[in-house]
Amino acid sequence: MPVNLVSPSSHELHPVKGVLLGVAEANIRKPNRKDLLVMQLAAGSRVAGVFTQNRFCAAPVVLCKEHLSSGDEIRALLVNTGNANAGTGEDGLMRARRSCEALAGLLNCADSQVLPFSTGVIMEPLPVERVVAGLPACIADLKEDNWLNAAQAIMTTDIVAKGASRRVEIGGRAITVTGIAKGSGMIHPNMATMLGYIATDAPVAQRALEAMIHHAVNHSFNCITVDGDTSTNDSLILIATGQAGCAEIVDMHGAEYRALQEAVTAVAMQLAQAIVRDGEGATKFMTIQVQGGRDQSECRKIGYAIAHSPLIKTAFFASDPNLGRILAAIGYAGVADLDVNLVKLYLGDVLVAENGGRAASYQEADGQRVMKEAEITVRVVLGRGKAESTVWTCDFSYDYVKINADYRT
């Protein structure tokens, strides 16, 4: 069950002026579930995206990049679940193109003004005729106050819908930032995880928007892992509709930029953590802080070595402070000249290891107390510099195996 995570209520997800959302049950893979989403953007919206670095990136990811780089103004996003349209070669590209064409026809725009997204089973042909048949229902459903429905429509193995919203005053105007995302397996973003959409009504120059999405990703989706598998379809989109009526944000050193960036990053972080809280089979939410490194890269290496270790994840599932497994992961993370005698390991507030071994003050009962919590912080202090990095992850349970052994049935 998700760790301290409930679905947002519909009034918590503030509408963003200039973004209309419509969902439908298109029967893509299973009947009687919302599986198709259209987001229509007001004229003048700016859009930035970051995508998976998986070489087998999905057909819709290829088209997204193509359409974004065309320079044409993006007017709509089209998302289906149930089928990832990945590992589908030329035929998959054709099917993704056909779905863009169909939506462009209905909205009177060019195909290149539509961004397509898919998530679900890999290596099966996208039932594009079902996507096309579902579009009119999506369009009939288009409205501003529809974010929760949209969050539900993009779920796959997610148990809980994921959305976050912030309001911030910029230049005397109330600005809204609202986002949705979905997980919950094949989560080790080498960029963003699976699908995420964040929109603001602030007007933002394109370069500033690109900088903002990268900052947000690096502090959110790029800090999480469920199972270490980088998906073929990861996509995060940041939309600025400019409908709020304040001056365009251009200066990346200005207070307006910083205020908006903070709100966007906060939404991204909440969404990213929600994906981990709802990670497949998750029963614990773990924050891995690695501090005192020479650079961020070595801190991340150690953080991910801990976060990916099946031995550590199963020990957390069992609430067993088998902390030698964490030392082992620190040791094999690939920091070649690490002096283990300088390393300190904390579980919550408890000092567990120092001087190359168990801390003299450590009592198993203290470790046990921390391990029983649903939210656990592991802190590693390397003692060789000032860099730090945080990774969020979840534990590894019977249900992870069950979910993934049964995924296609």
Place this chain on the structure above:
Amino acid sequence: MPVNLVSPSSHELHPVKGVLLGVAEANIRKPNRKDLLVMQLAAGSRVAGVFTQNRFCAAPVVLCKEHLSSGDEIRALLVNTGNANAGTGEDGLMRARRSCEALAGLLNCADSQVLPFSTGVIMEPLPVERVVAGLPACIADLKEDNWLNAAQAIMTTDIVAKGASRRVEIGGRAITVTGIAKGSGMIHPNMATMLGYIATDAPVAQRALEAMIHHAVNHSFNCITVDGDTSTNDSLILIATGQAGCAEIVDMHGAEYRALQEAVTAVAMQLAQAIVRDGEGATKFMTIQVQGGRDQSECRKIGYAIAHSPLIKTAFFASDPNLGRILAAIGYAGVADLDVNLVKLYLGDVLVAENGGRAASYQEADGQRVMKEAEITVRVVLGRGKAESTVWTCDFSYDYVKINADYRT
């Protein structure tokens, strides 16, 4: 249950002249089980070792390296299970030294002529007084024909004892190569996995012995993974007692060297595969062949990406040909300029994917047929060179989670 693996019978493990083995129940962690092993080597034996690259390497690993580099002739090996003496700092080193001293005293040799090994729980103090108390029983038990008992004494979560033996004629003499090893979790050798001991009665020059162990490791223990966790205690030892009475093997290009190397590598490979077959919770044995790469390193990257993916391992557990997950792993393995349109993926003899997607000829029923087998070969042809690499691994089952959630109870 182990995949097509049964314990060797005692007559299958041929004695090696110059190696005496003795075991005892020393009550290190649990009563009524063999947990202490002494191997006594004849004067004139040569010994080579390779060890974990984990920075948190265990105290006995530190001492092994120290004693091997002293140049003193190694006369005995001492192995305990139940406690890894890793993550134990200065105190752990002291305890490892005390156990070497005790054995050296009983065998009338110097401390530096003893190599110590430990495996079991990390970050708990080695009960060295129990080790010392158990030594007389080991010594009373010393005999040549005792390899199976030794294999049993070094087991931890292993279900089946692991041993292999070859006889080969070199220079007109019958030469024996016999080895034992143990797994079965924290298995992703960055050198060798956990503990392995191989001995031959052939006389081999030190340089040739070092070359031989590296060749054997690179074709065996360095090609396996159970869970991607590199242990703190990995050690592989190759012993040449020289008791067979033929001429010393010095020339690394000679037929004698090659014949012995082949036998040693065959024993190492059988032991390494046995560790995977008995991997924690294993129900399938998978051979991942990556071919047509530019170099071996990129083939290994892709092989290990597949072998480490929890999504792939759980799909194999379920006998579900969810092959898109394999494409995804190929895509995220880190080969930055991989042209996915050139990649071919085979499951057993079935072509599954080509041209960036599912092969036109592929039928789910064919994939299903292969997936139902207990031994499955995944073959990836990259189409960009002539290098290749093989990784052996196992699937990921409920029992893996169970074993590791309950490990310390």
